[in-house]
Amino acid sequence: MAQFLEFLMNHLLLTGMWVVTFAAILFYHQRTAGKAVGPAAAVMLINRRDAVVLDVRDKKEFESGHIVDSVNIPMAKLSQRITELHKHKEKPIVVVCKLGQQSADAVKSLQTAGFSEVFKLAGGLTEWKAQSLPLVVK
Numbered sequence: 001m002a003q004f005l006e007f008l009m010n011h012l013l014l015t016g017m018w019v020v021t022f023a024a025i026l027f028y029h030q031r032t033a034g035k036a037v038g039p040a041a042a043v044m045l046i047n048r049r050d051a052v053v054l055d056v057r058d059k060k061e062f063e064s065g066h067i068v069d070s071v072n073i074p075m076a077k078l079s080q081r082i083t084e085l086h087k088h089k090e091k092p093i094v095v096v097c098k099l100g101q102q103s104a105d106a107v108k109s110l111q112t113a114g115f116s117e118v119f120k121l122a123g124g125l126t127e128w129k130a131q132s133l134p135l136v137v138k
Contacts, residue, residue: 035107036122039131042094045119051092054085056106057125065135067096067128075102082113092117100124 008015037045045051053070055062062072073081075097085093093115095103103120110118121128129135
């Protein structure tokens with residue numbers, strides 16, 4: 001530990017650059033990620049507040065298994081098809097992708113389009129499956 005502290009003191013510029021980079025990454029994720037909810041909180045939003053589930057995976061992945069009553073709009077087509085969601089503007093929207101990473105971009109797009117309550121499913125559909133929650137398989 002003493003050697004580590006000595007290294008930090010001898011290389012203040014390098015240490016400062018590392019801290020600034022780390023802070024910038026945290027700030028970027030905080031700014032773009034949106035609010036995340038786990039599967040249990042998503043189920044509560046769906047059951048108690050009639051939340052709409054938006055699945056942004058492509059059609060092939062969607063048909064391999066999706067959450068009941070979810071709307072499928074692939075991420076690549078979201079900006080063109082966002083008007084389909086305007087009828088649900090007053091309801092919370094839970095955005096789902098495979099691992100929970102693409103959904104952050106979708107949340108940001110929806111928020112800029114005027115949707116106020118938009119959440120991403122933390123861990124995506126992978127976490128949903130891991131908790132043995134139901135899926136519709138075609």
